[in-house]
Amino acid sequence: MxxxxxxxAIAPVISDQLVVCNIGLPSQELHMIDDQPTNxxxxxxxxxxxxxxxxxxxxxxxxxxxxxxxxxxxxxxxxLPTIANNVADNFILLIIDNGSYGSTxxxxxxxxxxxxxxxxxxxxxxxxVVECAAKDTAEALKQALAGNQMTIIVCKCESGNIKVPxxxxxxxxIRDRFMKEVARRNA
Amino acid sequence: MNINERIxxxxxxxxxxFVTTVPCKQLAGVIDAIENCPSIYHIPSNKEDEGIGLCAGxxxxxxxxxxxxxxxxxxxxxxSLVTLTQFYRMPLPMLISYRGELGEPVACQVEMAVxxxxxxxxxxxxxxxxxxESDAEELDAxxxxxxxxxxxxxxxxxxxxxxxx
Numbered sequence: 547m548x549x550x551x552x553x554x555a556i557a558p559v560i561s562d563q564l565v566v567c568n569i570g571l572p573s574q575e576l577h578m579i580d581d582q583p584t585n586x587x588x589x590x591x592x593x594x595x596x597x598x599x600x601x602x603x604x605x606x607x608x609x610x611x612x613x614x615x616x617x618x619x620x621x622x623x624x625x626l627p628t629i630a631n632n633v634a635d636n637f638i639l640l641i642i643d644n645g646s647y648g649s650t651x652x653x654x655x656x657x658x659x660x661x662x663x664x665x666x667x668x669x670x671x672x673x674x675v676v677e678c679a680a681k682d683t684a685e686a687l688k689q690a691l692a693g694n695q696m697t698i699i700v701c702k703c704e705s706g707n708i709k710v711p712x713x714x715x716x717x718x719x720i721r722d723r724f725m726k727e728v729a730r731r732n733a
Numbered sequence: 734m735n736i737n738e739r740i741x742x743x744x745x746x747x748x749x750x751f752v753t754t755v756p757c758k759q760l761a762g763v764i765d766a767i768e769n770c771p772s773i774y775h776i777p778s779n780k781e782d783e784g785i786g787l788c789a790g791x792x793x794x795x796x797x798x799x800x801x802x803x804x805x806x807x808x809x810x811x812x813s814l815v816t817l818t819q820f821y822r823m824p825l826p827m828l829i830s831y832r833g834e835l836g837e838p839v840a841c842q843v844e845m846a847v848x849x850x851x852x853x854x855x856x857x858x859x860x861x862x863x864x865x866e867s868d869a870e871e872l873d874a875x876x877x878x879x880x881x882x883x884x885x886x887x888x889x890x891x892x893x894x895x896x897x898x
Contacts, residue, residue, distance in 0.1 A: 588817075593786075
């Protein structure tokens with residue numbers, strides 16, 4: 547399975563959840579598969595999906611799923627100790643680890659070589675780290691959403707992309723409709 | 734109240750409840766005051782762009798954020814300020830130690846100081862410079878301005894303001 551197939555498989559699970567989605571193809575694919583006002587699409591700023599997701603989880607009560615990639619986590623490695631030391635039990639970080647920088651042409655990342663993000667997350671102090679095969683991601687997410695414990699899921703999938711249109715929605719519209727959903731669910 | 738307590742009192746009065754920090758010697762006192770403030774969630778960042786992501790999430794979660802950092806970190810925050818904070822129109826007060834100004838003992842700090850205001854001006858970030866302790870009387874108005882206009886706003890605080898190193 548490649549990332550877009552993983553997103554298709556988890557779309558029904560996250561459709562009604564607050565989602566912060568990584569820059570580039572992941573956001574474009576999620577937008578195409580299942581656009582929801584509960585999705586915050588990153589149009590730029592590689593690496594910060596997990597930080598935005600953690601800040602959001604710490605400041606309101608609804609569950610938050612941040613969809614990140616291995617390359618983006620490598621870009622913002624400092625995020626893992628921050629997550630470990632600021633436990634938000636409504637926070638789920640899903641790292642779709644295809645061992646490559648997908649949006650830029652599938653250049654290999656170190657996560658696809660000797661570096662295990664699962665081991666790194668554990669070493670950083672994250673207590674509940676689950677590594678799963680791509681086909682098991684939806685089930686792992688369901689379990690994480692059913693629990694009340696901060697969870698990091700590292701989904702190992704294959705590298706590869708599909709053709710997908712860019713998101714033309716204005717960033718302020720994305721942010722405004724997302725914030726209205728957050729406010730409504732916390733009211 | 735000392736200056737650190739006054740700064741934190743202004744943050745609290747403006748309902749800022751989420752503050753991320755990356756330390757600077759000059760900011761040690763204010764960071765301590767934030768850590769000890771019961772109405773502020775203090776979340777240290779490992780790098781300043783990470784902090785800008787945390788603040789964006791906090792704002793969308795309904796809390797007013799702020800970042801406290803050193804001017805030498807401006808370089809690592811430019812992309813996140815432009816493509817996240819500004820692009821999505823989010824407010825962000827940035828309390829910044831202005832290293833490399835008069836009284837600076839470390840020559841290397843001056844190398845970033847000479848670019849600090851130029852970079853902020855290039856980014857169209859409203860910038861205020863606290864040089865004397867009385868300049869902090871404007872902090873309350875600056876915070877209100879930041880959340881009125883939904884922009885990142887920089888407050889540079891130099892060595893004279895902090896009464897030396």
